[in-house]
Amino acid sequence: MGTIDTYVIVPTYNEVDNIDDLLAQILGLPVPVGVIVVDDNSPDGTGKLVDDWVAQYPEAVQVVHRPGKMGLGTAYIAGFRHAFTLNARNVMTMDADFSHNPRYIPAMIEMSQYKHVVIGSRYVAGGGQKNCTWKRVMLSRGANFVARFLLGLKAKDATAGFRLYRREVLESIPLDRIFSSGYSFLVEMLFLCQRRGWQVGEVPIIFEDRRKGKTKISRNEVFKAQYTVFRLFVRRLRRREPRRPEVPVTLS
DSSP: OOOOOOOEEEEEEEEETTTTHHHHHHHHHSSEEEEEEOOOOOTSHOOOOOHHHHHHHHHTTEEEEEESSSHHHHHHHHHHHHHHOOOSSSSEEEESSSSGGGGHHHHHHHHTTOOOEEEESSTTTTOEEOOOHHHHHHHHHHHHHHHHHOOOOOSSSSTTOEEEEEEHHTTSGGGGGGOOOOOHHHHHHHHHHHHTTOOOEEEEEEEEEEEESOOOOHHHHHHHHHHHHHHHHHHHHOOOOOOOOOOSSSSS
């Protein structure tokens, strides 16, 4: 494995059925990619299993242990900060349940050469969903439409969690002041990226419903997401997040 400058953040809570296969597939990719698992003290032993991977692959696998469930957004932020200490150039986020397939990672890294933020997208040509219930599909499409309409987001898949951020993007955002802590964190991050003028690209993916384990999306998370969208909508109307003209328009 060559020099690692891209790290994938994988938040986990009770993902012991998936984490071995996921880590093996990521480390087996034809591009050098490291993994930062942020485990919220999983009762099923996910964190302990990842410790074994860290012992075997100390450069490629890292783990951040947290005392309990503290929200998806805070898990990502913990992962971002750990990636900074590793001098990461690109930081990715993905789920541990194979709804985001690692095979798309090389294409996302390639697009990052000319886009600041890259989304693994269900809603661009070539993308789609597999094995998802019609309720899940309608919830996703509805949430995505509302977020794009009210917040003016240009990305086709504004609620996707499969993303790549270049380091300078994350460093431009006041992570400590992000209000959202659950899945709505994804919408708020994209809102902040776009308002700062960062260029966003999308790679088509097939989103698959989780293979093993139980979904983490609760009704409470849906309500929180709705609140976040309307809060950001008010912020957009007040123009409290102006564009920053110093953002570069080309990438090296």
